[in-house]
Amino acid sequence: xSSLTTALREQGEAARFLAWPGGFDLxxxxxxxxxxxxxxxxxxxxxGDGAGGTFFFCGEGGxxxxxxxxxxxxxxxxxxxxxxxxxxxxxxAPWWRDCKAFTAEExxxxxxxxxxxxxxxAARRDRAATALGLTLPTEGEVLARLQEVARxxxxxxxxxxxxxxxxxxxxLTG
Numbered sequence: 511x512s513s514l515t516t517a518l519r520e521q522g523e524a525a526r527f528l529a530w531p532g533g534f535d536l537x538x539x540x541x542x543x544x545x546x547x548x549x550x551x552x553x554x555x556x557x558g559d560g561a562g563g564t565f566f567f568c569g570e571g572g573x574x575x576x577x578x579x580x581x582x583x584x585x586x587x588x589x590x591x592x593x594x595x596x597x598x599x600x601x602x603a604p605w606w607r608d609c610k611a612f613t614a615e616e617x618x619x620x621x622x623x624x625x626x627x628x629x630x631x632a633a634r635r636d637r638a639a640t641a642l643g644l645t646l647p648t649e650g651e652v653l654a655r656l657q658e659v660a661r662x663x664x665x666x667x668x669x670x671x672x673x674x675x676x677x678x679x680x681x682l683t684g
Contacts, residue, residue, distance in 0.1 A: 512572055512573035512593060514573055514593050514594060514597070514642065514643075515536070515573060515593065517641070517642050517643065518536060518597075518642065519536065521638070521641040521642060523634070523637060523638060523641060524637070524638035524639075524641040524642050527601070527634050527635060527637075527638040528597065528600055528601070528638065529560075530560075531604040531605075531624055531628060531631070532600035532601065532604045533559035533560065533561070533563070533600070533604065533607075534557050534558075534559065534565065534596075534597075534600050535557060535558055535559065535560070536556065536557050538557060538558030538559065538560075538564070539555040539556045539557050539558055539564065539565075540555055540558070540564070541555050541558075541564040541566075541580060542562060542582065543671055543672075543673075544671070544672040544673060545580065545669050545670060545671055545672055545678075546669075546670050546672050547568060547578075547667060547668065547669060547670070548668040548669075548670050548677065549666065549667070549668070551568055551569045551570075552567075552568070552569055552570055553566050553567075553568060553578075553669075554566060554567045561581070561582055562581070562582030563579060563580060563581040563582055564579070564580050565577055565578070565579050565589075565596065566578045566579075566580065566669075568588070568667055573592060573593035573594070574591075574592040574593075575591075575592065576588055576590070576591050576592075576659075576663070576667060577589055577590040577591070577592070577593065577595075577596045578664075578667050578669060579681065580669055580678060580681075581607075581681060584671070584678050584679055585678055585679045585680070585681035586668075586669040586678035586679075586680075586681050587660045587664055587680060587681035587682040588659050588660055588663065588664030588667040589606070589656060589659060589660060589664075589682075590655075590656075590659060591659060591663075594644060595655070597642060597644060598644060598646060598647060598652060599652050599655075599656055601635050601638060601639050601644065601646060602635070602646055602647060602648070602649055602652040603617055603620075603621075603649055603652050603653060603656075604624065605617070605620035605621065605623075605624060606652075606653070606656060607681075608620050609653060609656075610682075612653045612654070612656065612657040613653075614649060614650045614653070617649045617650075617653055618649075621649070656682070657682070660680075660681075660682040661682070664682075
């Protein structure tokens, strides 16, 4: 277990923020469907969201491995390289799943919706980042990185629905 995973388990406020609005819960690592990577590389579900989505580490190693997200509707995308990068994404732009164009304007509109429901979002996010020892990038930086990972090296991480041998649809096409 990485020191960041340990910190997540020990820092209740950070874990609660990541669970909502981040959609990330370390106790939800089981994916409802049998899946594998087309490459044959190892796949390890380690967290999930309340909507049935799962975060997977890809390949061998620890928390520095690429992270693939699969939703419950048959979509998947590589979203980060390593747990720290994933947590930065979830802290800065918990609305990332709805950012189809990857623009700052789109992110601001989505952020406004979240702020209506959670006016103290920025303060809670900052406390969570501090508790986890993470320095946060800007929204623009985190969305540019998400786009780079999903559309770049993410093309090499194709998730397959094992029983039918069918690939999941690209989740982030932009």
